[in-house]
Structure formats: C-alpha cells, structure tokens
Amino acid sequence: MKTTVCTALVLSWLTLTAVSGEDVTAVGAASRLLPEVVVTARGRETLVSQTPGGVGVVTASDVLSVQPISVGDVTDRLPGISLSADAPWGGDVVIRGLGRNQVVMLVDDCRINTATDINAQFGLISPYDFERVEVLKGPISSLYGSGSTGGVVNVITRDAAFTSQRETHATLINGVGRNPDGFTTYGSVSTSDRRAKLFLSAGRRNYQSYEAGDGQDVHNSQFDDWHITLKGAYRWDDVHTSSLQYRHYEGHQIGIPGKGLALPDAAETVTYPKTGMDLLTLSHAVTPNAGALTESRLMLFWELIDRRARIEDFPAALPMLRTETEADHETLGARWQNVFETADHTMVLGADAWQWAYSGSRLQSLKNGTRIRDLPLADCDQTAVGVFAEDDWRLAEALTLNVGGRVDRIDAESEALPGRRPEATFHDLSWNSHAGLTWRFQPRWSMTLLGATSYRSPDLFDRFKYVSLGGGRELFGNPDLDAEQSLYGEAGVHYTGTALRATAALFVNRVDDLIQAEPVSPTREEMRNVAEARLRGAEADAEWHFAPGWRAYGNVAAVDGQDLTADQYLRFAPPLNGLLGIRHDLDCGAWGAVETAWAARQDHTPPGTPTSDAWATINLRLGYGFAAGRVRHDLMLSVENLLDSDIRNYLATSRAMDLMEPGLSAGLLWRVAF
Numbered sequence: 001m002k003t004t005v006c007t008a009l010v011l012s013w014l015t016l017t018a019v020s021g022e023d024v025t026a027v028g029a030a031s032r033l034l035p036e037v038v039v040t041a042r043g044r045e046t047l048v049s050q051t052p053g054g055v056g057v058v059t060a061s062d063v064l065s066v067q068p069i070s071v072g073d074v075t076d077r078l079p080g081i082s083l084s085a086d087a088p089w090g091g092d093v094v095i096r097g098l099g100r101n102q103v104v105m106l107v108d109d110c111r112i113n114t115a116t117d118i119n120a121q122f123g124l125i126s127p128y129d130f131e132r133v134e135v136l137k138g139p140i141s142s143l144y145g146s147g148s149t150g151g152v153v154n155v156i157t158r159d160a161a162f163t164s165q166r167e168t169h170a171t172l173i174n175g176v177g178r179n180p181d182g183f184t185t186y187g188s189v190s191t192s193d194r195r196a197k198l199f200l201s202a203g204r205r206n207y208q209s210y211e212a213g214d215g216q217d218v219h220n221s222q223f224d225d226w227h228i229t230l231k232g233a234y235r236w237d238d239v240h241t242s243s244l245q246y247r248h249y250e251g252h253q254i255g256i257p258g259k260g261l262a263l264p265d266a267a268e269t270v271t272y273p274k275t276g277m278d279l280l281t282l283s284h285a286v287t288p289n290a291g292a293l294t295e296s297r298l299m300l301f302w303e304l305i306d307r308r309a310r311i312e313d314f315p316a317a318l319p320m321l322r323t324e325t326e327a328d329h330e331t332l333g334a335r336w337q338n339v340f341e342t343a344d345h346t347m348v349l350g351a352d353a354w355q356w357a358y359s360g361s362r363l364q365s366l367k368n369g370t371r372i373r374d375l376p377l378a379d380c381d382q383t384a385v386g387v388f389a390e391d392d393w394r395l396a397e398a399l400t401l402n403v404g405g406r407v408d409r410i411d412a413e414s415e416a417l418p419g420r421r422p423e424a425t426f427h428d429l430s431w432n433s434h435a436g437l438t439w440r441f442q443p444r445w446s447m448t449l450l451g452a453t454s455y456r457s458p459d460l461f462d463r464f465k466y467v468s469l470g471g472g473r474e475l476f477g478n479p480d481l482d483a484e485q486s487l488y489g490e491a492g493v494h495y496t497g498t499a500l501r502a503t504a505a506l507f508v509n510r511v512d513d514l515i516q517a518e519p520v521s522p523t524r525e526e527m528r529n530v531a532e533a534r535l536r537g538a539e540a541d542a543e544w545h546f547a548p549g550w551r552a553y554g555n556v557a558a559v560d561g562q563d564l565t566a567d568q569y570l571r572f573a574p575p576l577n578g579l580l581g582i583r584h585d586l587d588c589g590a591w592g593a594v595e596t597a598w599a600a601r602q603d604h605t606p607p608g609t610p611t612s613d614a615w616a617t618i619n620l621r622l623g624y625g626f627a628a629g630r631v632r633h634d635l636m637l638s639v640e641n642l643l644d645s646d647i648r649n650y651l652a653t654s655r656a657m658d659l660m661e662p663g664l665s666a667g668l669l670w671r672v673a674f
Helices: 001-017 060-066 072-076 461-464
Strands: 054-061 083-085 093-095 103-107 128-134 151-157 167-178 182-192 196-207 223-235 240-255 267-287 294-314 320-340 345-366 371-374 380-398 399-412 425-441 444-458 466-470 473-476 484-496 500-521 526-546 550-563 577-585 588-600 615-628 633-640 665-673
Touching: 054 060, 054 072, 054 550, 060 072, 060 615, 060 633, 072 093, 072 128, 072 151, 093 103, 093 151, 371 550, 380 461, 425 461, 444 550
Parallel strands: 103 151, 473 526
Antiparallel strands: 054 128, 083 093, 128 151, 167 182, 167 665, 182 196, 196 223, 223 240, 240 267, 267 294, 294 320, 320 345, 345 371, 345 380, 380 399, 399 425, 425 444, 444 484, 466 473, 484 500, 500 526, 526 550, 550 577, 577 588, 588 615, 615 633, 633 665
C-alpha cells in the first residue's frame, strides 16, 4: 500500500511538470528576482541583511504550502528553530536550544502570558490567520524585555489594507487531512476604502489522534478548535489612525500525549477539555507629514487565557481517580512606541507596561468517592514597567551601528498557599542592552556583528508554584530567585544576488543563574538559581534559482548546549539538523516541491535523558492555481513522511513513554479568493 501511494504521488508531480497553459502565479511561486526579506524586528521595517542578529520569517504562503497544526510546525523550517512538542496541538518553539519561558511570544505585538510546563501558548491562534511570523533568534533587540534570552516569536495576523476606492475581498479555505484524520475550514472577508477598513475571519478545525510510523495509535493526540477575529481601523486624516481588534479562540478535548514537564509520572491521560484566549487591543497611530517624528503609536491590550486540564487513568494501585484544574491568566498591557528619523539616525523610543494575574483551583477525585479542592498555586500577579531605546546610526554609506537598551521594574506578589507557604512579594530592577554593526562591503554582500546582554525575570510559576510529583515528592517555587542573565554574541554574513541568496552565522549565548528544579531533601524540590549554561552553534541557509522556474533551497543548524555548573549537556539543545528541497514552478500555475527534513543522532544528553537516533523524512508538496474571472483558486497537496518512517524527535517532551512523530500523513487544501 505504501509503495502504491508513493508511486502515485511521484507520478502526479511528474505529470504537473508536463502541463502548459496560461500564466497564473501559484501560491508561494518563486520570483525570478531575489528581493531581500523585510522584517520589523526593531520596531520598523528593515532588511534582514542589515539587521544584526539572526531573524527568520515565514509567510502566509508557507502556511498554505505546509498546512501546519501550530506555529512550531512551520517555524521549524527555519535554521536554528526547532519544534518541541508534548502534543500535535501547540508545540513549543525552541530557538537555538532555548524554549518555553525563555522565549517571548507576541500576537500583533501583544505579549502572551501563560504557564509553559505544558505547551499551550503556540496553539492559541489558527495558522490560517497568519500574515507572517517573525522569529528573533536570541536577545538581538532591546524592545522586548524579560524572557527574551532565547528570542522572540511575533505572530503578525491578517488584516485589511486601506485602498484608494471601495474594495471588498473574501477568502474561503477548506481542507481535509489523513493522519491525523480531520478537516479545516476558514473564511475571511474584508472591506476598505481611503478612510476605513474592516476585516473579519473565522475558522474551525477537528482532528483525531494520529498514528506513528509503526502503525501504532498515539493515544489522546486529538484536538478540536475554532476562532473568530474582528479588526477595524479608521483614518481620521492623513496623520491620525485608530485601530481596534478582538480575537476569540476556543479549543476542546485537546489531548496531551506527552504530558508536559511537571506532572506526576503516574499520570496516564492529560487533556484540555477546554482552553481559550480572548484578546482585545485598541491603538492609535500618529504619522506626521514633516519633522523628525515619523510615527508615534500607543496600544492598549487586554488578554484572558483560560485553561482547563483533566488528568486521569491513574494506575490501579493509586487512590487517585481524576484531577481537574482551572486556571485563568489575565494580562493588561500598554505600549507607546515612537520612531524618529534624521539625516544619520533612525531612533525607536518608548515605554511599555503589563500586569499578568493568575487565579485557579484544583479538584482531586479519589476512587473512594472523596473529593478534595485545593490550590496548585495561590492567586498571584506580576507587573513589569520598562523604557527602551534603539538607534540606527549611519556612520558611513556602507556602515551602520545599531545600539539599544532598556530598563524594567518588575514586581511579583502572591497570596498565601494554605498549609504550604505564606504570602510573598518580590521587587527587581533589571536591564538589557545590545550593540550591532552592519557593514555592506560589496553591493551584494553584508556582514553583521552583535553583542548583547539580556535577562529573564522568574515568572509566577518559578516563584510560587506547587506540584505534587507523586510518591510523596513535592516541587515548590522560590520567591527569592534572581533573574537569569544572558551574555550573547553573533556574527553573520549575507549575500543577495539575482539567482542566489545565502546567509551564515556563528553565535554564543551564556546564561548565568539558570533556574532549575533542585532537590533539597528526599521529598522536596525547589526552583533555584543553580547553573551556568553556554550555548554555541552555527547555521546557514541558501536559496538558488538555478534555471527558469526552478529553485533549490536548504539550511543546516548545529547547537552545542552545556550546563557548565554540572559539567553536562543541556536537555533542549537539538541535534545537527537541516532541510533540503527543490521546487519547480510552471507558467500555467502548477508547482511541485520535494524536500527532506533530517536530524542527526543526538547522544549529547544529560543523565536520565535517552539518546535519539538519526532520522530523515521525504516530503512532497503539489499545487495548482488558476483564475476564473475575478476569483482565484488554489489547490494544494502536502504529504509528510512519504516513506512512513518511525521517528522520535529528541526535543519531544514525554513522561514514561516515547512520543513518536506521525507516520505518512497528507493534507489537501482548496483556497478560493477574490
């Protein structure tokens, strides 16, 4: 059966290459010229080749081609970015060996605050609502504050654009999948003119549990979710524009087969019966027509993430029947950002503030009928207020210095946890800074150099959590933790030509006062500043348009992570890995791509962590786009793991089991747009 499927798919791609017809551009079609990638990592639009530090970008076109479940399924195509999942839904993004609470996630510049012991934050937005995702690979900017020691993932969502006359557009996407079996449906409509614009989108997904390459079902890996988004903006005049956004996401019966990082080993089945996010933003932008100030933008946002978890199917010898937790994470935030331009300087100045408040409860049901209600974490909150500044200083025509820094005041407080800990408060003043140099030494070549310091203030769970680990063992947070401190350096070289685009980078990231759980007695563990860590590595990627309609692309990344205190390897340093592919676009609108994603064996593991074998997958993507009047149609087929290989991702998080990756899987998507 597998041979038949593979043969049919390969023949389909060969057939597409023989088709000819009208000139219609397919989704993701390659440009014959190689424009440089533009990012907004520094609060304004800049070229990647002129941005000190590593930056990666994925677009809406990439999402349609790959058909991912979550953010991490498409960002792991970038060099230095890896997927660490305890479930297909909401897999974590690991940036050069750091992830979870060492990576900041933003949605349209709004900070997402929630617990990270079990993945969730990257599952709270539909991939089909992405316009682009920008990934900052490390603490390369001073705009983002605590937690950016590993980097920043900024999801920029779809929106309408102001137009010179009244325009209305709509998109409808329908898709079906095999392994996991399920469906996707998404729709959007927008209307705009010179003064106003409005955008509305909604979507639903429902997928069952998947099968690994050996044919075994991966129990409890299903999910069901839906969302709705409303965006609007009004341009009062040529200078003032006000914008409003409301976003609601809701997921049901989301299975977590890997069970996360901080649950009892005895737990068998972990499920989110319901989880969701509400996000409301209000912003006003001023864009003067004259003077040094080119933009001033004030944004206010409110965010509520509600997480309901159910843990069940405990071993028969244990008295526990089921544990149910409820947790609400509410964030209020504000950000004021200003861009100034003079003859030799482009400056970004501003301030931001946010407060993250947690409240929750837990209900434990025993097999004898007893029900116990307690608190896994007392009600608590964390507040951060900071000011920041960055400056691009053009020292010469080909030489630019970028410098920046920020200072933050962080306060955290918790009510008493009955029988466990008294109420507690904490105050901290932290700062970070960076300096980067860009040298365009040839018209097509540039070199970048960056040095930076950053920090991660302990979050609410580092300070105040309580986890019963089973067997009489307990894990406590620590209110007296110090902030993790990072010292970072990176050097890169970039080339952009008419047929070839390539980058390469070397980096090192030293993190002091690393926060980890440390045993303090046979029955008690505490979060402590116990380690100094060093991550260093290299990465490269390239895209070569070697013939009309043909391009080859690939990347490779290596990271070495060391716990210098314990003289052992870090858990989440990925093995050597990469991507290699070739794509052909036809004038008729058909295209096809074959690629392999691979990882080497990982035997640089800390004690108690098993090694992982090398693996490789063959993936196939086919598409055909055509126009019928004003309506654009795109058909896309994505096939992953064509050879149905049995694969274990070293970075997957699981307890008392090996969480295997899906075997042969496929998705078929039809997009209609006008």
